[in-house]
Amino acid sequence: MQSLRVNGYDMAYLDIGRGRPLVCVHGSLCDFRVWSPVLGPLTARGRVIALSLRHFFPENWDGSGNTYSLAQHIDDMIAFIEQLDAGPVDLMGHSRGGHICFRVAQRRPDLLRKLILAEPGGEIDASLDSDYTLGPWAMAEPISAAAERIAEGDIDGGLEIFLSALHVPWKRLPAAAKQLLRDNATTLIGDARDARLPFAKSDAESIRTPTLFIGGGATRGLLAKVLHTLAAHVAGSRTEMIAGATHSMFEQAPQAYSKIVLDFLAE
Numbered sequence: 001m002q003s004l005r006v007n008g009y010d011m012a013y014l015d016i017g018r019g020r021p022l023v024c025v026h027g028s029l030c031d032f033r034v035w036s037p038v039l040g041p042l043t044a045r046g047r048v049i050a051l052s053l054r055h056f057f058p059e060n061w062d063g064s065g066n067t068y069s070l071a072q073h074i075d076d077m078i079a080f081i082e083q084l085d086a087g088p089v090d091l092m093g094h095s096r097g098g099h100i101c102f103r104v105a106q107r108r109p110d111l112l113r114k115l116i117l118a119e120p121g122g123e124i125d126a127s128l129d130s131d132y133t134l135g136p137w138a139m140a141e142p143i144s145a146a147a148e149r150i151a152e153g154d155i156d157g158g159l160e161i162f163l164s165a166l167h168v169p170w171k172r173l174p175a176a177a178k179q180l181l182r183d184n185a186t187t188l189i190g191d192a193r194d195a196r197l198p199f200a201k202s203d204a205e206s207i208r209t210p211t212l213f214i215g216g217g218a219t220r221g222l223l224a225k226v227l228h229t230l231a232a233h234v235a236g237s238r239t240e241m242i243a244g245a246t247h248s249m250f251e252q253a254p255q256a257y258s259k260i261v262l263d264f265l266a267e
Helices: 032-043 070-084 096-107 140-151 155-165 175-183 187-193 201-206 222-233 254-266
Strands: 002-006 009-016 021-025 047-051 089-094 112-118 211-216 238-242
Touching (some): 009 070, 032 047, 032 254, 089 096, 096 112, 112 254, 140 155, 140 187, 155 175, 201 222, 211 222, 211 254
Parallel strands (some): 211 238
Antiparallel strands (some): 002 009
8 A cells, every 4th residue: 555645635545567557446335445357457457556536544533623525536536646646547436436536537538548337326417318307416305314324423323324215235245345444434424525526528528538437237326327428428438338347346256347437447
């Protein structure tokens, strides 16, 4: 594990392999360890930099302060890539990390060669969704309820609330996966306070970086809708689905996921 000083914060990361960097950005409740199932296949043919965002493991954050937000993480990612000083990088994000990577591509396309979005998190506004109505994000209530439990010390109870909203059964998760989530549970307190803009049609149409969307064939609900809607409006993008997989696709099907990524990067 290494660290890079970014906007006054030491960002922890793994740097494995040689070649142009593929920078990997985790989603909610995760950290650089979540990419472990695909590090072997991906680093066999290139360099992978898997990082932990501000306030995620290995930091033991207490949920206080105002330095946890999507906007802060986007600023941190831009500064991180700049400080790598490795030229345009390939950028890959999963879930909330996919949202962050999307916004980096909007603001600083000069930093990127290719963009990979694995079921990016967030919502789509009325310009993309005829069913959209003004009001709280669909995930706002479960995140708030989960954060309240976690702040009270009921870590597992809060995590179960959050995962249930994503159709992920907490009780069926293996012990290692549960521990990773526990290590990052307090970041849901930050998520509950965060205000994020939904994706608009103009946002999707502004992406000019060659983009690959990856989804789990069995993923249900908002995540699947966001994936396919954004993909339909990002010019020249490609979508690959992994049959039988859900949101944790690269953990469930690491070889299939890695092949899709490597084939795209090799073009």
